[in-house]
Amino acid sequence: MPALMESMDEDFFKAVGAEFLATLLFLFITISTAVNGCVTTDNRVPALKSEPLTDCTLDSGRMLNIALSFGISIFVLVYAAAAYSGGHINPAVTLGLLLANKISVVRALFYMVAQVLGGLVGVAIVKQYNPVSYAAAGGAANQLFAPTTPAGGWGMETILTFCLVWMVLSATDSERAVDAPHLPILAPLAIGLTVFLAHIVAIPVTNCCINPARGFAAAAVSGNWDSQWIWWVGPFSGAILAVLVYEIAFRPDFDGIRHRG
Amino acid sequence: MPALMESMDEDFFKAVGAEFLATLLFLFITISTAVNGCVTTDNRVPALKSEPLTDCTLDSGRMLNIALSFGISIFVLVYAAAAYSGGHINPAVTLGLLLANKISVVRALFYMVAQVLGGLVGVAIVKQYNPVSYAAAGGAANQLFAPTTPAGGWGMETILTFCLVWMVLSATDSERAVDAPHLPILAPLAIGLTVFLAHIVAIPVTNCCINPARGFAAAAVSGNWDSQWIWWVGPFSGAILAVLVYEIAFRPDFDGIRHRG
Amino acid sequence: MPALMESMDEDFFKAVGAEFLATLLFLFITISTAVNGCVTTDNRVPALKSEPLTDCTLDSGRMLNIALSFGISIFVLVYAAAAYSGGHINPAVTLGLLLANKISVVRALFYMVAQVLGGLVGVAIVKQYNPVSYAAAGGAANQLFAPTTPAGGWGMETILTFCLVWMVLSATDSERAVDAPHLPILAPLAIGLTVFLAHIVAIPVTNCCINPARGFAAAAVSGNWDSQWIWWVGPFSGAILAVLVYEIAFRPDFDGIRHRG
């Protein structure tokens, strides 16, 4: 049972601020990648006079760039923010760590609000930059690309968020780290590259969400509210499932040392 | 001589479960990448009305995305599963570690069954998602692309699985790790990127197997049983060869401390 | 308040030399990638007779190669140069570490001069190599690609350099490293991949600078001085902002141990 409250001291608000800033930068970088990548620029001199070409087809090249942007952003931002807030940058990760009894309810709520607000600011800045390519890319909003059904979108988001939260739980389990020195050192890389995998799989299906702050911010700024419930229920389903599986089947101390101590 | 049996306690079944889950996720992610990447979506608004284009040509862009998906999946899943089961996710790796006397016969058999079953479930989920692009991609089944001969396919699978199992043996040899601190820390990355290399080499040859659970599951779900024997004999040949070379030529303690002790 | 002077001994000049050499290699590698990548060579035999095709369109494939070249160069050069000079390779990073009180004024000035001179030499070598593709690529000079405004270019450079300098400050804060063993080990990778992200975002906007030595050297060698002030003011704004945010909000010892001691 997670604690309801905790001391809201300076470190607490520093952590909330880190979640706000990291989610802002995360969505500024990633949505910019999706939007700016639509513009193919012919940079032969005189470059300023060349006409940028707008083409938002999600072919394998653009998919790779977008997926790398999402995955590597999470790597570097988890790397930098972990010491302040744990580096969640995602309400589904926060929910998972709440259910796994690693953070309090009040911290989870403040984190989620900070993530959503940070995400809104990050995406709003992108929109100001290049309205034409922003519109051409549909604001990079999540949506069900044909022939994906709502149930299919929900399932895809659930499975991929399950992977992400399972990775976070594995990476942050300090008891396992005793026997596995690679775990804490490679943690930000493994978490970031799991986000990469989710995108290389699901961009053609749902534009890949796995993060309600991303789904909500992109929808709110673009006005495309298509299937918004999926971008919350899917990632949260995956987080809940990951905690259940991890706690029931895979915790190293299942019925073990900690409960006996 | 490996042990035949071992105590089948809770940790044993946790390990078998980890192999099942990791192979399921591995093939869900990778076969999805191969299948979904066939759909080129024009995401200009209104996106839902746009016609997805199906094109499964294995050009350099798609090959890179698929190879990254296989390699990085192995990195993150070995990262997460290593503490439970060692993170084999591949019957050829399991065979190699059995022959290298690191696991018992009963564990090897349970792992292999779990890997094949997990693989079947993972690929079966992919097929439900997008039957049209699944069919267009031929279910990502392994096959001999012209002008590869059966002997050539066998050889290619043997060489590349040799690389993988040699890497696993090097990465997990705790005696070598004493003098080489990078070995345990970078182990999941080196193993995963070896899988990447195998795919960037062999996708145009055999669609790259190096893992009988992958070859069998993709064949069983798609019904394409072309050259199925190669996807078992090739990886197993490579694993046997790797153990022979490693044990005879490269073991740090060859004729050394352990045998004298 | 940073120290004005320091002992200019052999180690000091070794550090300045490392900055010169690392920036030279950095810009030789990265500008070469941007320029050479313009040439599409048909390598069917007899290759020497084939006509190289010059096409500098910044599509997603070229953007990825260029962004990887910038990011991975910074990774390997920070890796190698860190022990001598800290591995700045960028006047904006040097400014940030000066303002964060980690280096002296005299060291900052010598570093910046060495970086600019190294950059000039590196780009000048590239120009000698292939004048045709160098010209076709506009010398890879930074410029405002339509429809980016000067204010937009400044803002983009500020945000992305903020990310870079924030990462450097996080990675090099030895007090935080006590609790986070991944910080020093992954530092060069996190810094390098932040540079990758900046380029995958901003190549279609400003060709991505975030480094006045890069902006100046590319302009001086190509003669394209378009918006040169932005390539200094933008990165420096980002560095100043990063130090302010880090020192005020995120320093682990804010109002803490160090100031009390």
Added chain:
Amino acid sequence: MPALMESMDEDFFKAVGAEFLATLLFLFITISTAVNGCVTTDNRVPALKSEPLTDCTLDSGRMLNIALSFGISIFVLVYAAAAYSGGHINPAVTLGLLLANKISVVRALFYMVAQVLGGLVGVAIVKQYNPVSYAAAGGAANQLFAPTTPAGGWGMETILTFCLVWMVLSATDSERAVDAPHLPILAPLAIGLTVFLAHIVAIPVTNCCINPARGFAAAAVSGNWDSQWIWWVGPFSGAILAVLVYEIAFRPDFDGIRHRG
């Protein structure tokens, strides 16, 4: 002054064998990537009947795949072979370490012969696999792509091999590692990614050699001896330059502890 001889015991020949095997696998993987990537396969069912298309244009997508194959191969093979032989896999690296007084003359000679023989076997296997695409790719032999001059090719190979050998010297300097824990752990990754950078820069210039065993083996198997001297003199020039710069300017103990002791 390096030692001329050393005890040629079992470990010595194990090391030579590791260089042979690692170079064999290195060139099998990388030349296969360059050759197989020429075949674009339409894998729509029935795949076996589809006509493979041969197109060896070195566009940005193929360049990336080939550069990743070279760089990541070096990463994983250095990772696995370092404990036996140091993981040179390249006569230029061996020359550099000989001149830096880290290995004996007899070891250097045996390593170089093993690397060249291993390379010949690796490339010869590739040629057997797919003679049509092997021929179409010109056997991936090094050559001067227009408008590169012999002097330009020499210079490019010198600069890029300088980077590689400088990285190897930095990564393996055990005295520096005391203060920089990231150095030994990330060493194989930094060395491998330096090889990646060399290829992303120089594939359009010389097809990128930086390794006489690669240049010689590709020439001998394909019969394309174009500018063979460059693939030896260039990498060796770079190695000599790196040792000079490192020993004179950057050795941590220059005129220091070791010489006084």
